[in-house]
Amino acid sequence: MAKSKEVKTNAMRILDSLGIQYETMSYECKEFSDGGETADKLGLPHNLVYKTLVCQGAPRCYYVFVIPIDAELDLKKAAKSVGEKSVEMIHVKDLQGITGYLRGGCTSIGMKKNYPTRIDSSAQALESIYVSAGKIGCQINLKPADLLKAANAEWAEITR
Secondary structure (H helix, E strand, O other), rough: OOOOOOOOOOOHHHHHHOOOOEEEEEEEOOOOOOHHHHHHOOOOOOHHHEEEEEEEOOOOOOOEEEEEEEEEHHHHHHHEEEEEOOEEEHHHHHHHHOOOOOOOOOOOOOOOOOOEEEHHHHHHHHEEEEEOOOOEEEEEEOOOHHHHHOOOOOOEOOOO
16 A cells, blocks of 8 residues: 655745754645634644734835734834834735735745744744644644744744
């Protein structure tokens, strides 16, 4: 009997190339569901699951923010963390063109370009967190410091 091979996402391949350990969790998902629904489907505490948001500051200047699923991005703090006067969320229809990822499968690892990325400092207190693996229906569990390294990110207080 042939062994089934796990299909790796770009994010997983990057983690492998950096020698970063991670685990994946998959779930049935036919269409986009929010982070809370994802956590519930996987039986995960909400405080361990983080979402990836993309904002725009000046024209064509994009920024990535990784925050807990139940938190709200503070746009003023986010802007300050990347040296902008203000930032605003990009339109969902533009997400794939900018990042290469679909809504519900967006991760800070392996986007089309290396955008300035900030991870909410709340993650520093956790042993591990869950983020999207780069496709809908799949999550990666890894150490917050490893996500910081893989996403070439910085810590920042960016939530309300």
